Amino acid sequence: MTKDANDSKSISRRSLLKTGAAAVGAAAGSGTITGFPTIWAQEIKDIELRHVGVSYSVVKAIGDQASKDLGFKVTMQNLDTSASINRFITQPNTVDIADLEGWQAKLACKRGVIQGIETKRIKEYDNFLPIFTKGEFEGKKVSDQGISPYAALYMTGQDSTELADGVSEWMTNVPQVYNADSMGYRPDLVGHEVTEWKDLIDPKFKGKAGILDVPAIGIMDAALCMESAGIVEYGNKGNMTREEIDKTIDKLIELKRAGHFRSTWTTFDQSVQLMAAGEVVIQSMWSPAVAAVRVKDIPCTYAPVNIKNGKEGYRGWCNGMGLMKHLSGKKLEAAYEYINWYMSGWQGAFVSRYGYYSPVPSTAKKYMSEAEFAYWYEGKPAPEVVNDPYGVPMEKAGTVRDGGSFIDRVTNISCWNTLMDEAAYMNKRWNDFKVA
Numbered sequence: 001m002t003k004d005a006n007d008s009k010s011i012s013r014r015s016l017l018k019t020g021a022a023a024v025g026a027a028a029g030s031g032t033i034t035g036f037p038t039i040w041a042q043e044i045k046d047i048e049l050r051h052v053g054v055s056y057s058v059v060k061a062i063g064d065q066a067s068k069d070l071g072f073k074v075t076m077q078n079l080d081t082s083a084s085i086n087r088f089i090t091q092p093n094t095v096d097i098a099d100l101e102g103w104q105a106k107l108a109c110k111r112g113v114i115q116g117i118e119t120k121r122i123k124e125y126d127n128f129l130p131i132f133t134k135g136e137f138e139g140k141k142v143s144d145q146g147i148s149p150y151a152a153l154y155m156t157g158q159d160s161t162e163l164a165d166g167v168s169e170w171m172t173n174v175p176q177v178y179n180a181d182s183m184g185y186r187p188d189l190v191g192h193e194v195t196e197w198k199d200l201i202d203p204k205f206k207g208k209a210g211i212l213d214v215p216a217i218g219i220m221d222a223a224l225c226m227e228s229a230g231i232v233e234y235g236n237k238g239n240m241t242r243e244e245i246d247k248t249i250d251k252l253i254e255l256k257r258a259g260h261f262r263s264t265w266t267t268f269d270q271s272v273q274l275m276a277a278g279e280v281v282i283q284s285m286w287s288p289a290v291a292a293v294r295v296k297d298i299p300c301t302y303a304p305v306n307i308k309n310g311k312e313g314y315r316g317w318c319n320g321m322g323l324m325k326h327l328s329g330k331k332l333e334a335a336y337e338y339i340n341w342y343m344s345g346w347q348g349a350f351v352s353r354y355g356y357y358s359p360v361p362s363t364a365k366k367y368m369s370e371a372e373f374a375y376w377y378e379g380k381p382a383p384e385v386v387n388d389p390y391g392v393p394m395e396k397a398g399t400v401r402d403g404g405s406f407i408d409r410v411t412n413i414s415c416w417n418t419l420m421d422e423a424a425y426m427n428k429r430w431n432d433f434k435v436a
Contacts, residue, residue, distance in 0.1 A: 122343065132149045134167075152172060315415055
């Protein structure tokens with residue numbers, strides 16, 4: 001049967017989920033619904049999917065829109081990075097959709113708490129950028145320092161606890177939001193353009209610098225600073241030796257005892273408040289936090305740290321949606337519907353408006369104005385005022401996005417968020433830094 005013929009004799013799952021009970025019953029009786037299990041409207045209304053993860057990725061407004069479009073309830077619950085993975089591992093049945101970074105997906109697979117996602121059931125799979133499906137972009141292999149999205153994307157089978165070596169028919173997660181992170185700074189207080197990580201530890205910013213206090217990520221930012229300043233040479237910043245960890249932490253402790261760091265931060269709101277108040281003038285930062293400062297009419301710039309001589313570059317990350325092992329039956333069907341809704345464009349456009357990217361830009365573009373896409377993805381001067389996801393004016397017409405186009409930023413990722421082989425030792429040493 002051809003695709004067109006099949007479409008004429010069947011109803012999409014999403015359409016079915018939104019259909020009233022009487023209409024569904026009539027359709028089923030007439031034999032027009034074929035090819036997949038019928039999900040009755042009276043049963044769907046009682047389905048609830050619990051999507052759990054970090055606040056920058058698991059957003060209430062997105063869950064509300066999904067609930068509206070799909071006809072069942074999606075509940076978003078926020079936890080920090082450490083609490084999230086702990087919840088997935090120790091209380092897997094309290095989560096339906098796990099929001100996973102690459103290193104978390106690797107761990108969740110190994111612990112057997114997620115099930116493989118069938119690639120052929122993801123409608124936009126063939127339109128994913130090759131960053132995720134092939135580990136390459138613009139004809140070049142993406143950095144393998146840390147855990148790239150591709151490195152943790154595939155597993156050997158639906159119930160496997162092993163990652164696949166290469167492409168398979170089963171995924172640990174479906175990528176849904178990602179970015180290239182660097183530093184935010186106050187140009188009015190710093191006095192010059194920042195393009196190198198070493199500026200974060202420059203003595204002239206003593207008492208005015210901040211760094212992220214999430215050990216697995218904070219140490220990567222620190223390593224980028226140390227490498228930029230020529231203090232430490234790393235074999236692989238994403239998987240440091242004990243000696244490299246010691247050199248990095250010892251330098252952080254030295255800086256802290258000298259009064260270099262005004263603060264460390266763990267939440268989005270903390271980073272915004274520190275920068276907006278001028279308590280820090282430079283710090284490791286997330287793109288939406290920089291945008292949130294600018295919405296307050298306070299100048300804040302995201303440093304364009306392009307790769308130079310094998311140094312510098314952005315720290316990349318990606319969050320995806322994993323299906324917990326306990327999902328089955330109609331709830332599993334609903335979970336696939338939810339994932340496919342995520343890839344259809346509304347969510348991709350929403351997160352793009354605060355500086356993140358969709359793995360399927362082609363669908364996000366459908367929900368964005370030409371002006372928005374030109375600013376956020378193409379690196380062109382904004383043809384008109386740029387609003388945030390909630391309609392609040394954020395950038396003036398003529399503004400160019402910090403770091404330039406999507407291609408400029410993503411091709412300058414030098415390392416990815418990771419889980420090191422020496423993670424336990426690294427966490428112990430990071431604690432030494434915190435209490436110093």
